[in-house]
Amino acid sequence: MKRQISASRTRAVRLSALLLASLFATALLPLHSTLALSELKQIPGETGQDNKAKDVPEEDEPGDEGPMQIPMPDPLVNKPARDAKDDSAEDQAPDAPVEVLSDVSKIPEPVARMRELIVEAAASGDIERLRPLLGKGPTQTQVSETDGDPVETLKGLSGDPQGIEILAILLDVLSAGFVLTEKGTPDEMYVWPYFTEKRLSSLTPPEKVDLFRLVTAGDFAQMEEAGNYNFYRVGITPDGQWKFFVAGD
Structure with missing residues (x-):
């Protein structure tokens, strides 16, 4: 009887020991698995701190800024070059049309009368006949x-002592076409010849014939260098005052 009890106790102790061993092994299993996974993730030669440092992105690394943008091509037309071309075109723009007048019957009567008096005096060959037309003082x-x-000034400008040449020039100038300048302003004036208001490069062949009745080919070449007509001209105001008879620009 005592032997059976002793055998039963021995089995019970063994079963208890087996049960405790089983429970102990079960408790250690998750820790062992966790350690095993950690060891699998770690690259040989690196420490845990190295892994942590690599997990944090550097501040100067560019973030995700969306899809890459393809740069647009350069314009086919060079705008500065086009602007320069436009400026050049403006410089070469045609002059505004000049109305050339020839019918003295359509101009104010005081202007037509003064012109007629000057023509009569110049055609006479006596320069003194211009004196009463030239005025005095402010006028x-x-x-x-x-x-x-x-x-006396006009005689000095003439190629001869009597002033015949200057009278011929005056007569030729008043025989040419003319223009109305500064229209609608206090400086409005009728000016002979019309070349004073036209660029020489814009003259037509018939207009050049008109000009060569006043100047020589050598004079014309010098005018082309200056860019404008610079021979004698006559100006008469709408009220009939003979304003000037001068040469130059």
């Missing part, structure tokens, strides 16, 4: 850059 006709006796 004196401008014939040069300096003040003085206008008749």
Whole structure:
């Protein structure tokens, strides 16, 4: 009887020991598995701190900014070059049309009368006949850059002592077409010849014939260098005052 009890106790102790061993092994299993997974993830030669440092992105690394943008191609037309071309086109733009007048019957009567008187005096060959038409004081006709006796000044401009050449020039100038300048302003004036308001490069062949009745080919070449007509011209205001008879620009 005692032997059976002793055998039963021995089995019970063994079963208890087996049960405890089983429970102990079960408790250690998750820890062992976790350690095993950690060991599998770790690359040989690296520490845990190295892994942690690599998990944090550097501040200067560019983030995700969306899909890559394809740069647009350069424009086919070079705008500065086009602007330069436009500027050049403006410089070469045609002049505004100039209305050339020839019918003296359609101009104000005081202007037509003064012109007629000047033509009669110049055709006479006597330069003194211009004196009463040249005026005096503030209304004196401008014939040069300096003040003085206008008749004597005109004689000095002529190629002969009597002033015949200057009278011929005056007559030829008043025989050409003319223009109305500064229209609608206090400086409005009828000016002979019309070349004063036209660029020489724009003259038509018939207009060049008109010009060569006043100047020589050598004079014309010099005018082309200057870019404008610079021979004698006559100006008469709408009220019939003979304003100037001068040469130059």
